Amino acid sequence: MxxxxxxxxxxxxxxxxxxxxxxxxxxxxxxxxxxxxxxxxxxxxxxxxxxxxxxxxxxxxxxxxxxxxxxxxxxxxxxxxxxxxxxxxxxxxxxxxxxxxxxxxxxxxxxxxxxxxxxxxxxxxxxxxxxxxxxxxxxxxxxxxxxxxxxxxxxxxTPSTGNTHQYSESFIQLKDLLESSEQIINSVNHYADLLHTTPQNLNAICKTAIGVSASKFIGEYIIKEAKRMLLYTNQTVSEIAFDLNFKDSSHFIRYFKRKTEMTPSNFRTS
CATH class of the missing domain: 2.60.120.10 (Jelly Rolls)
Structure with missing residues (x-):
C-alpha cells in the first residue's frame, strides 16, 4: 500500500x-x-x-x-x-x-x-x-x-483578543520547505543553510513566530510524517526510519517514543 x-x-x-x-x-x-x-x-x-x-x-x-x-x-x-x-x-x-x-x-x-x-x-x-x-x-x-x-x-x-501570529518571511519559507520537501532532515543547520541564515537566528525566528525552538518545530514535522507513514502505508518501521533519514531503526524508535510516549508499532496498532 x-x-x-x-x-x-x-x-x-x-x-x-x-x-x-x-x-x-x-x-x-x-x-x-x-x-x-x-x-x-x-x-x-x-x-x-x-x-x-x-x-x-x-x-x-x-x-x-x-x-x-x-x-x-x-x-x-x-x-x-x-x-x-x-x-x-x-x-x-x-x-x-x-x-x-x-x-x-x-x-x-x-x-x-x-x-x-x-x-x-x-x-x-x-x-x-x-x-x-x-x-x-x-x-x-x-x-x-x-x-x-x-x-x-x-x-x-477565534476569541477576539487582538493577538495574532506575525510570521516573518523566513519562518514562512521554513514552513514551506518542511511541507514540500521530499525528505525532512532532522537538522537545524540544514535548514539554516537553505535559508542563508545561522542556526541561532533560525531558532530566534521560530521562537518569535510560535514560541518554540527550530529543533522542536522541525521535530513536529518529522513525527507528523512518521505517523502518516505508519497509518497509511505497509512500510516496516525500519523502512520508515530509513526514509526519514534516521541512522537506524532503534534510533527512530527511541525518537518517536520520546516525542509521543508510544513506540511506532504501538501507534500503528492503536
Whole structure:
C-alpha cells in the first residue's frame, strides 16, 4: 500500500474555486500535490479525517487541509459547499502580506464550525464568478475577497483578543520547505543553510513566530510524517526510519517514543 497523491488543479492555474462535488461520499486516504485545500460545507453529514484526527461534519463547517497532509471523506448525505485549491505560486505572486498572514492563521485550524452562512456563501459565489473569466486586473479583486472570507472565518471561530501570529518571511519559507520537501532532515543547520541564515537566528525566528525552538518545530514535522507513514502505508518501521533519514531503526524508535510516549508499532496498532 502506497500513499496516493492527487492533483485537482491544472498546471497553468495557481488557484481554483468551485462548488464542492455533490457525489462525493467515501474516498480513500490520499494527499495533494503541493497545494492547500480549503473546504467549506453548509449542508451534509458524516466525517472527515485529516491525518490521524477525525472531525464530524456539523454544518456550516470549514476544513483546512495543508500541503502533504493525508485526508479522506466519509459523507453520509448530499454535501453542498465550496472548495478552494491554492498553490504556492498564488501567494508568491501576491504582494498582500495581510492575506498571507491570514492564511497562516487559518492553517492552525484544521476544522472550525461557523456561526452563519449567508455572508460566507455570498463571498464564495463572488469568488467563483470572478474566477470564471480571470484576467490580470482581477488579482486584486480575488485577493480582497479572499481576505474578507478568511477574516470572517477567523472572527467567527477565534476569541477576539487582538493577538495574532506575525510570521516573518523566513519562518514562512521554513514552513514551506518542511511541507514540500521530499525528505525532512532532522537538522537545524540544514535548514539554516537553505535559508542563508545561522542556526541561532533560525531558532530566534521560530521562537518569535510560535514560541518554540527550530529543533522542536522541525521535530513536529518529522513525527507528523512518521505517523502518516505508519497509518497509511505497509512500510516496516525500519523502512520508515530509513526514509526519514534516521541512522537506524532503534534510533527512530527511541525518537518517536520520546516525542509521543508510544513506540511506532504501538501507534500503528492503536
Amino acid at each position: 502506497e500513499i496516493t497523491t492527487k492533483d485537482k488543479i491544472e498546471n497553468a492555474k495557481d488557484i481554483k474555486i468551485e462548488a464542492f462535488r455533490a457525489n462525493i461520499r467515501k474516498t480513500n486516504p490520499h494527499k495533494h500535490n503541493k497545494y492547500v485545500e480549503i473546504v467549506y460545507l453548509y449542508e451534509g453529514s458524516g466525517s472527515h479525517t485529516i491525518d490521524y484526527d477525525t472531525f464530524e461534519i456539523n454544518q456550516p463547517t470549514l476544513f483546512f487541509i495543508q500541503k502533504e497532509q493525508m485526508h479522506h471523506w466519509d459523507i453520509l448525505s448530499e454535501p453542498k459547499g465550496f472548495v478552494i485549491i491554492m498553490k504556492k505560486s498564488f501567494l508568491e505572486n501576491s504582494t498582500d502580506q495581510q492575506l498571507i498572514q491570514l492564511i497562516g492563521e487559518m492553517s492552525h485550524h484544521p476544522c472550525v464550525y461557523l456561526k452563519d452562512i449567508d455572508q460566507v456563501n455570498t463571498i464564495f459565489q463572488l469568488l467563483v464568478d470572478n474566477l470564471k473569466d480571470r484576467y490580470d486586473t482581477q488579482q486584486t479583486v480575488i485577493e480582497g475577497l479572499l481576505k474578507a472570507l478568511f477574516a470572517k472565518f477567523l472572527h467567527d471561530t
